[in-house]
Amino acid sequence: xxxxxxxxxxxxxxxxxxxxxxxxxxxxxxxxxxxxxxxxxxxxxxxxxxxxxxxxxxxxxxxxxxxxxxxxxxxxxxxxxxxxxxxxxxxxxxxxxxxxxxxxxxxxxxxxxxxxxxxxxxxxxxxxxxxxxxxxxxxxxxxxxxxxxxxxxxxxxxxxxxxxxxxxxxxxxxxxxxxxxxxxxxxxxxxxxxxxxxxxxxxxxxxxxxxxxxxxxxxxxxxxxxxxxxxxxxxxxxxxxxxxxxxxxxxxxxxxxxxxxxxxxxxxxxxxxxxxxxxxxxxxxxxxxxxxxxxxxxxxxxxxxxxxxxxxxxxxxxxxxxxxxxxxxxxxxxxxxxxxxxxxxxxxxxxxxxxxxxxxxxxxxxxxxxxxxx
Ligand SMILES: [Zn+2]
Numbered sequence: 001x002x003x004x005x006x007x008x009x010x011x012x013x014x015x016x017x018x019x020x021x022x023x024x025x026x027x028x029x030x031x032x033x034x035x036x037x038x039x040x041x042x043x044x045x046x047x048x049x050x051x052x053x054x055x056x057x058x059x060x061x062x063x064x065x066x067x068x069x070x071x072x073x074x075x076x077x078x079x080x081x082x083x084x085x086x087x088x089x090x091x092x093x094x095x096x097x098x099x100x101x102x103x104x105x106x107x108x109x110x111x112x113x114x115x116x117x118x119x120x121x122x123x124x125x126x127x128x129x130x131x132x133x134x135x136x137x138x139x140x141x142x143x144x145x146x147x148x149x150x151x152x153x154x155x156x157x158x159x160x161x162x163x164x165x166x167x168x169x170x171x172x173x174x175x176x177x178x179x180x181x182x183x184x185x186x187x188x189x190x191x192x193x194x195x196x197x198x199x200x201x202x203x204x205x206x207x208x209x210x211x212x213x214x215x216x217x218x219x220x221x222x223x224x225x226x227x228x229x230x231x232x233x234x235x236x237x238x239x240x241x242x243x244x245x246x247x248x249x250x251x252x253x254x255x256x257x258x259x260x261x262x263x264x265x266x267x268x269x270x271x272x273x274x275x276x277x278x279x280x281x282x283x284x285x286x287x288x289x290x291x292x293x294x295x296x297x298x299x300x301x302x303x304x305x306x307x308x309x310x311x312x313x314x315x316x317x318x319x320x321x322x323x324x325x326x327x328x329x330x331x332x333x334x335x336x337x338x339x340x341x342x343x344x345x346x347x348x349x350x351x352x353x354x355x356x357x358x359x360x361x362x363x364x365x366x367x368x369x370x371x372x373x374x
Pocket of ligand 1: 033034035082138147149
């Protein structure tokens with residue numbers, strides 16, 4: 001969720017121009033959802049300018065059809081003039097106002113509904129507002145019937161949506177664990193979680209002196225949590241025992257492994273001969289863990305975490321390196337900020353690391369939290 005707090009601040013105007021301060025010691029206890037119901041064809045920027053400049057009305061937030069979120073007023077200190085006459089406890093002093101860019105007769109976009117959901121869940125956590133205190137403008141406007149918004153959203157649909165709201169802090173770990181983070185555990189904790197076992201293809205020295213340290217050094221350098229990358233590798237390879245993870249394949253996370261296979265070596269597909277199955281299987285092999293496999297793994301994770309063009313020089317260089325080896329769909333860039341979105345069914349681009357991956361994020365999160373608890 002990205003909130004634009006700088007483009008349309010209402011506070012370029014003095015208090016009294018469309019807004020004022022919340023009365024002392026009053027914190028918001030409710031959220032009122034609106035739609036702008038302007039002309040069809042109006043632009044988000046046009047609606048935002050109108051709201052910013054109006055001396056008679058205002059809102060804390062405006063959500064766009066593409067999922068944009070504009071903040072005009074910080075919801076803690078400022079009282080936006082969005083509700084008009086209401087019952088006690090639903091007044092402007094008591095509530096946060098959220099407008100949604102919408103014209104009568106339109107259909108809500110999924111991106112707008114998703115952004116609104118994320119914003120509301122964040123505000124619920126920030127101000128300890130329960131879902132029961134999230135409502136529609138039409139439900140609280142006085143006299144009854146004065147307002148119809150939010151339009152394009154029936155009461156029963158709204159109530160269903162509201163019933164599924166959870167404060168962002170209440171989300172499951174797969175939805176909270178971001179790919180980009182400082183290391184959430186130490187190398188000692190990683191070893192305690194993933195100590196090799198008798199008969200494993202990789203011995204203690206391989207894991208503790210080569211693979212884990214390389215993940216820590218390289219992931220930390222580009223802002224990725226090495227614990228997430230190591231847990232994903234462990235999950236994808238059965239703790240580094242799978243055919244694809246073994247030498248000479250050294251594939252850390254099923255890169256280009258699709259289950260496709262051939263009797264003879266294919267001409268134009270990356271493949272390796274699996275002697276156990278007597279066939280050529282699709283996937284990429286790497287000459288070294290530290291110099292090839294791990295940079296490729298981390299570069300692809302970064303491509304999921306960061307939109308095109310975003311990131312530091314080091315992040316962009318690692319992404320470019322990984323994507324020059326294996327293509328990456330442009331629409332999936334930046335589509336997985338959290339673990340859950342690595343599963344295709346939870347990814348807004350419709351592409352994920354795992355497919356369908358309904359429990360992929362949960363399984364990775366379970367490994368991550370177990371490692372942190374070591
Ligand atoms: Zn309204």
